[in-house]
Amino acid sequence: MNKISLIIKREYLTRVRKKTFILSTVLFPLLYLGLIFFSGYLANTSGPKLNLALIDSSGYFTKARIDAANQKDSFTLFTLVSGPAESVKNNLKKNGFDGYFIIPDSANWEKPLKNITVRTIRTLSPAGAAPVHAKLNSIWNELKNDQLGIDADKKRILETSSITIQTADLENKNSQSGIAGIIGSIAAVLIYIILMLYGSQVMMGVMEEKTNRIAEVIVSSVKPFQLMMGKILGIGLVCLTQVLLWIVFILLIYNVTALSGSGDAMSGMVGQIQKIFTGTNMTLIVFCFVFYLLAGFFFYSSLFAAVGSAVNEDMREAQSLSFPLMMPIIFSMLIMGGVIKDPSGPLAFWGSMIPFTSPIIMMVRLPFGAPGTVAWWELGLSMSILILGFIFTSWFAGKIYRTGILMYGKKPSWKELIRWGFRKN
Amino acid sequence: MNILELQHLKKYFASQKAVDDISLTAVQGQIFGLLGPNGAGKTTLIRMITGIFYPDEGQIFFDGKKFDPINDVGAIGYMPEERGLYKKMKIGEQTMYLAQLKGLSRKDAMARIKEWFIRFEMESWWNKKVEDLSKGMSQKLQFVTTVVHHPKLIILDEPFSGLDPVNSNLIKDEIFNLAKNGTTVIFSTHRMEQVEEICDHIVLVNKGKKILDGSVKQVKQDFKEHLFSIGTDAMPELTDHAPFSITGQKDNTYIVKIKEGKKPGEILQFLLQQGADIQSFNEILPSLNEIFIRQVGNTPAARQFETI
Numbered sequence: 001m002n003k004i005s006l007i008i009k010r011e012y013l014t015r016v017r018k019k020t021f022i023l024s025t026v027l028f029p030l031l032y033l034g035l036i037f038f039s040g041y042l043a044n045t046s047g048p049k050l051n052l053a054l055i056d057s058s059g060y061f062t063k064a065r066i067d068a069a070n071q072k073d074s075f076t077l078f079t080l081v082s083g084p085a086e087s088v089k090n091n092l093k094k095n096g097f098d099g100y101f102i103i104p105d106s107a108n109w110e111k112p113l114k115n116i117t118v119r120t121i122r123t124l125s126p127a128g129a130a131p132v133h134a135k136l137n138s139i140w141n142e143l144k145n146d147q148l149g150i151d152a153d154k155k156r157i158l159e160t161s162s163i164t165i166q167t168a169d170l171e172n173k174n175s176q177s178g179i180a181g182i183i184g185s186i187a188a189v190l191i192y193i194i195l196m197l198y199g200s201q202v203m204m205g206v207m208e209e210k211t212n213r214i215a216e217v218i219v220s221s222v223k224p225f226q227l228m229m230g231k232i233l234g235i236g237l238v239c240l241t242q243v244l245l246w247i248v249f250i251l252l253i254y255n256v257t258a259l260s261g262s263g264d265a266m267s268g269m270v271g272q273i274q275k276i277f278t279g280t281n282m283t284l285i286v287f288c289f290v291f292y293l294l295a296g297f298f299f300y301s302s303l304f305a306a307v308g309s310a311v312n313e314d315m316r317e318a319q320s321l322s323f324p325l326m327m328p329i330i331f332s333m334l335i336m337g338g339v340i341k342d343p344s345g346p347l348a349f350w351g352s353m354i355p356f357t358s359p360i361i362m363m364v365r366l367p368f369g370a371p372g373t374v375a376w377w378e379l380g381l382s383m384s385i386l387i388l389g390f391i392f393t394s395w396f397a398g399k400i401y402r403t404g405i406l407m408y409g410k411k412p413s414w415k416e417l418i419r420w421g422f423r424k425n
Numbered sequence: 426m427n428i429l430e431l432q433h434l435k436k437y438f439a440s441q442k443a444v445d446d447i448s449l450t451a452v453q454g455q456i457f458g459l460l461g462p463n464g465a466g467k468t469t470l471i472r473m474i475t476g477i478f479y480p481d482e483g484q485i486f487f488d489g490k491k492f493d494p495i496n497d498v499g500a501i502g503y504m505p506e507e508r509g510l511y512k513k514m515k516i517g518e519q520t521m522y523l524a525q526l527k528g529l530s531r532k533d534a535m536a537r538i539k540e541w542f543i544r545f546e547m548e549s550w551w552n553k554k555v556e557d558l559s560k561g562m563s564q565k566l567q568f569v570t571t572v573v574h575h576p577k578l579i580i581l582d583e584p585f586s587g588l589d590p591v592n593s594n595l596i597k598d599e600i601f602n603l604a605k606n607g608t609t610v611i612f613s614t615h616r617m618e619q620v621e622e623i624c625d626h627i628v629l630v631n632k633g634k635k636i637l638d639g640s641v642k643q644v645k646q647d648f649k650e651h652l653f654s655i656g657t658d659a660m661p662e663l664t665d666h667a668p669f670s671i672t673g674q675k676d677n678t679y680i681v682k683i684k685e686g687k688k689p690g691e692i693l694q695f696l697l698q699q700g701a702d703i704q705s706f707n708e709i710l711p712s713l714n715e716i717f718i719r720q721v722g723n724t725p726a727a728r729q730f731e732t733i
Binding site for chain 2: 003006208209212213215216217218219220221222223224406
């Protein structure tokens, strides 16, 4: 036992002391936050400002209406022009327009106005066309209101009298499925990234030992299984350190901004986070997150270690051999959307039971509520299967590792690896 | 006292009988040469002695007791042919780590590492990384990591490859020193002149079987062809009752083969009686190199795969 702790210590210290560890620990959350803010910023501000010429043959679209609409919504600009379509079209650039459209004289306020074609110089994406669509509709509604004699008061009644519904299951007073989905996918993405990054770190570490030929020196002092487990546990601790640092980091930002309480974007986010903390069983989720992260890591990393022990220097060999291991991890991400839609359906259930996908899929389901969406027995069963799973994979991988680490030459196939794994003695 | 005793060791792999019934004994303080062509099974044999492989059959006794890999590896030092150290790890830390893996406490390890580093003039290396070292330097470091825990048995696989004569001698002296202080050294190599110089006892393996076992002197005696070289200006005419026959001549040196049942003294006696002027007379013993080639030379250079 003493020897394995020496190995763990070495693996841990050499990694934690590296500059890349410190950098990635600090930079990753910053990058992640930056990405969220940046994409939000992009979505809010930089929509293309369209200036469209409007040729009205129906007489419904008066200059007053269009000006009022332009004032309310300045993302797109409509300008009433007269004259034949052909000349407007030819002079678009000269007059500073991006495009034009025609309201036909057949337009009738009692009937829907269909198939207005907006012709633009540059191709307009569906997302780019949406504001045009919305603006036209609001003008059209305004027009209908006027024709029907609905004034501002009546309009307010119309708009506020809609029915809203809320979903709640039997155990939880209210399940906030939107927030649950967000927490679930954040947890899933984190586990996905960590499994991939740290899994391949284990693989690279084993490959390094094999190609440096230090493995033979070490296995003459300790058992190969101890060397493998020491490496996995050491790297697992590094991973845990990083995640705990991130959690501390988040709590720190949360407290600091909550204290300052200013109305900037940060505290808006904090308000959101606060809502999440109060709305869900955060203790359970954090506990399960750490459990599934570590158990999933142990489940996969011993297999990654086995692959690392089987290949030689060649990175391509390692990639082709480790691809089958990455498949189920990627597959979990693919079915995540389906699980969020129906967190208690059969896909979600089986996904959270099978140990290849359960670390990610169970974390997607859990925020929807336990014991509401995920029954206690399901959670217990899933955890037990995963624990049994990683005991099996480390036993199995240990045997592959023992053979592979001292074997040089041709890259074995998965079939051969499995034969090594099931060989007696 | 026997430090190591192997009894009928066997290890079969899927396509090869790597070690096929080998027994041998090494006593305390002996420098033991383990010889054999490439692929003879030396590495497999060594891996069983170091506890990396379990034998399929047979017994290993270490220091008088049945070999217990988990506890006994602390008393064994092994330097594999393919050297291995962590390239990115600092040298001091690395030596400390390997010494602790052999079961030394931090304090003991520190004292012994310092002692060796001073002896090999490596003190300034402590905070350097292995990747900064030349091949010869890392070889010295590897040797230190092999012996730092004062093992009872040291196994060196080609310890001199890549070393210049000065550093070779340094390590050779240390090997003699260790043996004098009671450490058994198993020395695996292809370099026969080094074996002749260093080893007390040799074992030759080929195709997984032991084909020779004995002291260097004894093996040479066993393989001698009863040849003598005689330096003389004029070889007298040989009569029927001359105790030898001439098999070769180069300038003034004659190679002669002694007849069955005759003694070397009789050759001299005969020559003196004939009035020959003898400048030199000595027995020609085969070098280990010749014995090696004679013993394994007729087998195919590459070992063939076989089905078991």
